[in-house]
Amino acid sequence: MTETAAIAPASTTQQPPKIGFxxxxxxxxxxxxxxxxxxxxxxxxxxxxTFAGADLVIVNTCGFIDDAVKESLDTIGEALAENGKVxxxxxxxxxxxxxSDNLVKEIHPSVLAVTGPHATQEVMDAVHTxxxxxxxxxxxLVPGGFGVAGLKLTPKHYAYLxxxxxxxxxxxxxxxxxxxxxxxxxxIGDVLKEAQALFEGGVKELLxxxxxTSAYGVDVKYRTGFWDGKPIRTRTFxxxxxxxxxxxxxxxxxxLHYVYPYPSVDELIPLMAEGLVLPYLDVPFQHSHPDVLKxxxxxxxxxxxxxRLQRWRELCPQLVIRSTFIAGFPGETEEEFQHLLDxxxxxxxxxxxxxxxxxxxxxxxxxLPGALPDEVREERRARFMAVAEQVSISKLRQRIGSTxxxxxxxxxxxxxxxxxxxxxxxxxxxxxxxxxxPPQKISKTxxxxxxxxxxxxxxxxxxxxxxxx
Numbered sequence: 001m002t003e004t005a006a007i008a009p010a011s012t013t014q015q016p017p018k019i020g021f022x023x024x025x026x027x028x029x030x031x032x033x034x035x036x037x038x039x040x041x042x043x044x045x046x047x048x049x050t051f052a053g054a055d056l057v058i059v060n061t062c063g064f065i066d067d068a069v070k071e072s073l074d075t076i077g078e079a080l081a082e083n084g085k086v087x088x089x090x091x092x093x094x095x096x097x098x099x100s101d102n103l104v105k106e107i108h109p110s111v112l113a114v115t116g117p118h119a120t121q122e123v124m125d126a127v128h129t130x131x132x133x134x135x136x137x138x139x140x141l142v143p144g145g146f147g148v149a150g151l152k153l154t155p156k157h158y159a160y161l162x163x164x165x166x167x168x169x170x171x172x173x174x175x176x177x178x179x180x181x182x183x184x185x186x187x188i189g190d191v192l193k194e195a196q197a198l199f200e201g202g203v204k205e206l207l208x209x210x211x212x213t214s215a216y217g218v219d220v221k222y223r224t225g226f227w228d229g230k231p232i233r234t235r236t237f238x239x240x241x242x243x244x245x246x247x248x249x250x251x252x253x254x255x256l257h258y259v260y261p262y263p264s265v266d267e268l269i270p271l272m273a274e275g276l277v278l279p280y281l282d283v284p285f286q287h288s289h290p291d292v293l294k295x296x297x298x299x300x301x302x303x304x305x306x307x308r309l310q311r312w313r314e315l316c317p318q319l320v321i322r323s324t325f326i327a328g329f330p331g332e333t334e335e336e337f338q339h340l341l342d343x344x345x346x347x348x349x350x351x352x353x354x355x356x357x358x359x360x361x362x363x364x365x366x367x368l369p370g371a372l373p374d375e376v377r378e379e380r381r382a383r384f385m386a387v388a389e390q391v392s393i394s395k396l397r398q399r400i401g402s403t404x405x406x407x408x409x410x411x412x413x414x415x416x417x418x419x420x421x422x423x424x425x426x427x428x429x430x431x432x433x434x435x436x437x438p439p440q441k442i443s444k445t446x447x448x449x450x451x452x453x454x455x456x457x458x459x460x461x462x463x464x465x466x467x468x469x
Contacts, residue, residue, distance in 0.1 A: 016046050016134045019127065020054030020083065024072055025062025028117075029090055033060045035120045036089070040127070044134035051082035055131045056112070058123065061092035061104070069095075069103075076108050087126045089115045113226050125189030125226040146201040149194045155409070157449030158205035158428060159198050163191050163239065167211035168218065171286075172297050172365035173326065173357070176211055185217050188225040188234045192242055199250040204449055205407060206247065207255045207427065208240075214260040237267045244276030251451075253407070255427060257282040260299055261308055273316040278424045281312075282322045288343030289336040292329055295368060309347050320425040322351040327384050328377025329357045331370030337380055341387050350395055351431050352388035356381040389462075396432070396464060399456045403469065406434045406454045408446050415439065415446025415468070421454070423464065432462040439468045 019040055023033035036058065037047075048054035057079040061072035072092045079086045088104050094116030097106035104114045113126035127133075146152060152159050166181040167174075195206060210216065217223070217234035224231045232238050240256065247254045254277040259265055261283050272279035285305065287293050313319050325340065344352060356377040359366045404423045411419035419436040426432050436446065436454060446452055446468060454466035 016044050017055045017131045018048040018053060019045050019131070020048045020051050020057035020079065021060075022057070022075055022079070023060045024075065025060070025064065025068060025090065029060055029062060032090065032117055032120070036060070036123050039120060039124055043124075045127075045131075051079050054083055056085035056087060056127070057083045058087045058089065058127070061088060061090035063090070063092035063095045063103075068092075073104075073107055076104065076111065080108060080110060084110075085130060086111045087113045087115075087123060087130070089117070089119055089123050091117050093117070093119075112229055113231070115224075115226070121187040121189060122224070122226050125187070125193070126229065128189075128193065129226070129229045146197050146203075149197040149201070152198075154428075155448070156202055157407070157409075158207065159203045160207045160209050161191065161195055161198070161243075162186070162209050163213065163216050164210040164219075168215065169212065169299050170297055170364075172295065172368065173329070173360065173363050175360055175362045178362060180211065183212065183215055183219045185219050185234055188217075188232055188239055188242075189227050191239065192227045192232075192246065195243055195246055199246055199252055202449065203252060204250075204451070205253040205255060205428075206243065207257060208243070209257045211258065212260055213256060213258045214262045214265055236264065237271075240268055240271060240277055244271055248276065253278050253424065255280055255424075257427070259283050261285070261305055262299075263308075266308075266311070269312050269315045269319070272319060279316050279319045280322070280424055280427070281319065282427065285323045285343075286326050287329065287336075287340055288347075289332075289339040292332055292336050292340075295331055296326075296329065296365070306343070306347055320350045321347070322353075322427065322431065323349050324353045324355070325384060326355050326357050327380035328372045330365060330368040330372065332357075332372065332380075337383075341384065344384070344388050345391060348391055348395065349388065350425065351392060352385075353430070354381050354384045354388065392462060393459065396459045396462070399464060400458065401456065403453055403455045404434070404464075404466070405451050406436065406466065406468075408436070408448050408450055408452060409433070411436075411446040411448050415444075419446045419468075421446075421452070432464065434464045434466050435460060437465065437467045444468055 023030055051057050059076050059079055062068040076086060076088055088111050093104055093114045095103045097103035100106045102114055112130050115122040164183055164185040166183045167177050168183045214236055216236045216239060220234050222233050222235045225234050243254045259281050271277050286296060286298060406421035406423055408419055408421045416438060418438050421434045421436055423434055452468050454468050456464050456466045458465040
C-alpha cells in the first residue's frame with residue numbers, strides 16, 4: 001500500500017520548506033507517517049507532490065517480505081535520483097544488510113539518515129538538520145527568549161540544561177521518584193538543539209542538570225538518535241562529547257551536575273583533561289561508610305569511591321569535586337561519622353555542603369531505627385563543615401600565584417573599581433566567587449558575560465581574590 005499526504009500551507013511571508021513524503025507498508029506504518037506529518041505541519045513545513053519539487057524527501061519503508069523490501073529500496077532509489085536528499089524511516093531502516101549493520105545504507109549509502117519504526121523524534125531531528133524548520137512566531141519572537149530554548153530566569157550568560165526527568169533509584173531519604181516518577185531521558189536531538197540555541201543566543205556557560213546525569217539514556221536502552229545529520233547514542237558520554245564540541249565553537253563552558261560515581265563516569269574524565277568540558281564534577285556522595293550508604297539505599301556502595309577519585313585525578317589533575325553529604329542519618333554511629341570526616345579529608349573534596357538529616361514526609365528512612373536527637377544531628381553537621389572548610393580553604397590557597405580564566409558575573413562601571421566572576425571551579429549560587437581587583441591597565445575593561453584572565457593573589461574565606469591581566 002502506498003499513501004501520499006498533503007499538508008495545508010502555513011501562513012507565512014516566506015515560502016515554507018517543502019517535504020516529499022511516501023508511506024509504504026501496513027496500517028501501523030501509516031500511523032507512524034501520520035505522526036511525522038502532524039509534527040511537520042505543526043512546525044510549518046508543507047509537502048510537495050513531486051520528489052523534484054521538495055527540499056528533501058522522507059520514505060517510510062516496509063521490510064516484511066521480499067517484495068516489500070524491493071519496493072522500499074526502489075522508492076528510495078527513485079527519490080535519490082530525482083531529489084538527492086532522502087531520509088529513510090520505518091521497518092526496513094532497522095534491517096541489517098549482508099555486509100553491514102544497515103541494509104538501506106548498504107544499498108543506498110548517500111541517504112541522509114536512517115531510522116527504524118516509531119521514530120518520530122529521530123526523523124524530525126534529521127529534518128531539522130538538513131532542512132531547518134520555518135520561523136515559529138510563537139517562539140522566535142518571544143522577547144528575551146532563546147528560540148526553541150525559550151525564556152530563561154538566569155542571567156543571559158549562563159543557563160541550565162535539563163537532560164532528563166525523574167530517577168530510578170529509591171534512596172530512603174528521598175521522595176523525588178514519588179513526585180517526578182522514574183527516569184525519562186529527553187531525546188538527545190532535542191537536548192542538543194536546545195544547547196545550540198542557547199550558545200547561539202550568547203550563553204557562555206551551560207550547566208547540565210537532572211536527577212541522575214550519569215544514567216542518561218538508561219531508560220531508552222541508549223537508543224540511537226540523530227544530530228547534525230549523524231546518528232548519536234542517547235548516552236551520557238556521547239551527549240557530553242557533543243555538548244563540548246558545540247561549546248568549543250562558541251568559546252563557552254559546559255559544567256556537569258548530579259553525576260553519580262558510576263564506573264561509566266571514567267569515560268568523561270579524558271574529555272575534561274583535553275578541555276572539551278570543564279574539569280568539574282558535582283557528585284552527590286551523601287556519605288562514605290558502606291553501612292550508612294546501604295541504609296540510605298544509595299546506588300553506589302562507596303567502597304571504591306576513594307580509588308575512583310584518585311584515578312580521576314591521575315587522568316585530570318585539575319579536576320574539582322563538589323559534593324553534598326548528610327550528617328546524623330538514622331543509626332549513624334560516632335564511628336561511622338568519623339569515617340565520613342576521614343573520607344572528606346582523604347578525598348580532598350574541593351567544595352562540600354552538608355545537611356543535618358531531617359525526616360521528609362513519605363520517605364522510608366522515617367521508619368529506620370536509631371533516630372538521633374536534633375542536637376546530635378546539628379552538632380555533627382557543624383563538625384563536618386569545619387573539617388570540609390579546612391580542606392576547601394587549603395586547596396584554594398594552592399591557587400595563589402596561578403592564572404585562571406574567569407567568567408565575569410558583575411562589573412559595575414566596566415570593572416574599573418573591580419568586578420565579580422567565577423573560575424571553572426565555581427558553579428553559580430553554590431560555590432565561591434572570584435573577587436576581581438581593579439585592572440592595573442587603564443585600557444582594561446570588564447564586561448558581564450565575557451571571560452578574562454586573572455592572576456590569583458589571595459583568598460578570602462571560600463573565595464579567591466585576583467588581578468585581571
